[in-house]
Amino acid sequence: MAEKKGLSTVDIAYIAVFAALLAACSWISVPTTIPFTLQTLGVCLTVGLLGGKRGTMAILLYLLLAAMGVPVLAGFTGGAGILLGETGGYMLGFLLTGLTMWLLEKLLGRRLWVQAIGMVLGLALCYLFGTLWYMAVYLRTGEPVGFWVAMSWCVFPFLLPDLVKVALALLLTERLRKYVR
Secondary structure, three states: OOOOOOOOHHHHHHHHHHHHHHHHHHHOEEOOOOOEEOHHHHHHHHHHHHHHHHHHHHHHHHHHHHHOOOOOEHHHEOOHHHHOOOOHHHHHOHHHHHHHHHHHHHHHOOOHHHHHHHHHHHHHHHHHHHHHHHHHHHHOOOOOOOHHHHHHHHOHHHHHHHHHHHHHHHHHHHHHHHHOO
8 A cells, every 4th residue: 555645845835935935925915904914815816826735734834834923924923813813814824715715626636617616716715714814803892893894904905906816826827826735
């Protein structure tokens, strides 16, 4: 019986490089209440090029670095306090994008249409998780905020730019796939 093979050195290198790519994408930022960054592009490109399994691991590594205080988040910040703050749920929700892609690849393969569905569905789950997280953390300040109000503050302004980033990630994935094993 064949033994299951673990991660290769190449896999580990790709995971590290794409965690660094996520950091670089987060540093490109337009400061607003919730910073407008290229993180969504980085997440989608990561899962598109690495696949769901390695992509999820790269996202997890990025979040672990952030939690340890390494300045990989928007504004060259890091720390568990940021990940546990009002907008942390959106960043933690990136894991849902990776896990969604991983599941869809297992079920349907790595075709472009599967990746497109995975990225959009993963982004929707990220938005949902992040919004519910935002509402829960915001409630700790003593003021409840409704779901649609939170969506109007934290999601609606980012929908169109994030869909453009998904489209760009799909285009780049198709062009760069041959260079990433």
